[in-house]
Amino acid sequence: MTSEEHQGDTDPSADADSSAGGDELPLNSDIDLAQPVDLTVESRAHGWRLDHYLSRLFPNYSRSVLKKAIDGGDVSLNGLPAKPSRRLRVNDRIHLKLTAADDVHIQPEEIPLDILYQDDAIVVVNKPANMVVHPGRGSYSGTLTAALQFHFDQLSDVGGQHRPGIVHRLDRDTTGVILIAKDNQIHNRVSKQFEERTVSKEYRAIVRGVPERDADFITTHVCVHNRVREKMMVCAPGGRSREAVTFYETAEKFGRFAFVNLHPKTGRTHQLRVHMQHIGTPIVADKAYIGEDRFTTGHLQGAPLTGDTLIARQALHAFRLTISHPVSGKPMTFEAPLPDDFERTLTALRSRP
Numbered sequence: 001m002t003s004e005e006h007q008g009d010t011d012p013s014a015d016a017d018s019s020a021g022g023d024e025l026p027l028n029s030d031i032d033l034a035q036p037v038d039l040t041v042e043s044r045a046h047g048w049r050l051d052h053y054l055s056r057l058f059p060n061y062s063r064s065v066l067k068k069a070i071d072g073g074d075v076s077l078n079g080l081p082a083k084p085s086r087r088l089r090v091n092d093r094i095h096l097k098l099t100a101a102d103d104v105h106i107q108p109e110e111i112p113l114d115i116l117y118q119d120d121a122i123v124v125v126n127k128p129a130n131m132v133v134h135p136g137r138g139s140y141s142g143t144l145t146a147a148l149q150f151h152f153d154q155l156s157d158v159g160g161q162h163r164p165g166i167v168h169r170l171d172r173d174t175t176g177v178i179l180i181a182k183d184n185q186i187h188n189r190v191s192k193q194f195e196e197r198t199v200s201k202e203y204r205a206i207v208r209g210v211p212e213r214d215a216d217f218i219t220t221h222v223c224v225h226n227r228v229r230e231k232m233m234v235c236a237p238g239g240r241s242r243e244a245v246t247f248y249e250t251a252e253k254f255g256r257f258a259f260v261n262l263h264p265k266t267g268r269t270h271q272l273r274v275h276m277q278h279i280g281t282p283i284v285a286d287k288a289y290i291g292e293d294r295f296t297t298g299h300l301q302g303a304p305l306t307g308d309t310l311i312a313r314q315a316l317h318a319f320r321l322t323i324s325h326p327v328s329g330k331p332m333t334f335e336a337p338l339p340d341d342f343e344r345t346l347t348a349l350r351s352r353p
Helices: 050-057 063-071 144-151 184-195 271-278 340-351
Strands: 037-040 075-077 093-096 115-118 122-127 175-181 200-208 215-224 232-235 242-253 257-264 309-311 316-324 331-335
Touching: 050 063, 050 075, 050 093, 063 075, 115 331, 122 144, 175 184, 175 331, 184 316, 200 271, 200 340, 215 271, 232 271, 242 271, 242 340, 257 271, 257 340, 309 340
Parallel strands: 175 316
Antiparallel strands: 037 093, 075 093, 115 122, 122 175, 200 257, 200 316, 215 232, 215 242, 242 257, 316 331
């Protein structure tokens, strides 16, 4: 897939359909958003998206940070919650105060990395299982960011001090392709491709059950689970729900299990895991969504959790990523081979009588 190439010093956070002409918003680089800030939208910003407007006003904070603040309720518009995509009107009143982040300094750690590709702009890594991408929720060591700090002298800091180089993320136990930006201009150009959905992503998964159709789109809305905050769930449109779209193809069938190719068209948290559960074929060994943290030889005989362990984490792998290179504009595809536990599980499924 291709994407519009951004040249020169174009501001990738600017709203493409804004009518601001040549006017520039005043930059507030010295303001600490941990303190309350009240704003009134001026005429030149009429029609702009809320998240774009804030990212232009406060360049020391990335759009992803500000978008998360909006989603998390740290921003109100005329006294009410708002979506990041909300279009502004003249004299709209914005109240903003970011929830303070943990003051954690990332120490570089000499952790080996499986580097699939690198040049002066980007690095592409094959992330292993049981590796958190960036610190959080008590996971402050052994992270991908700690490893990146050790191996590379320069990384983008658009995502903040806890996310050097991180453009997108994978769950702790999801393996495969993840792309890293070496500077902020590159980060913004790649982020733009993710936001405009011109990035092509393809995953592999082993699921319990066989999808009713060999190939189909799954289109739902998802939101934070109403009882378990660490999970997501399919829900009705409205409120803080967000549309999620996945295309799946069944590659192989193994009686009560299947091997599927997944193509997310949106990038919601836990989207693939929630969608496969939603159609009745959850990903095997997905502890959060089916309550089992391993897939064993006993599953093949209908005796779960007996026998030898084949895979001890959700069987989900980010197999392929295609982007337009942020400098040359050339389409580039990166692939990560299936990890050993994945191959071991497929071999067992293929050999069962």
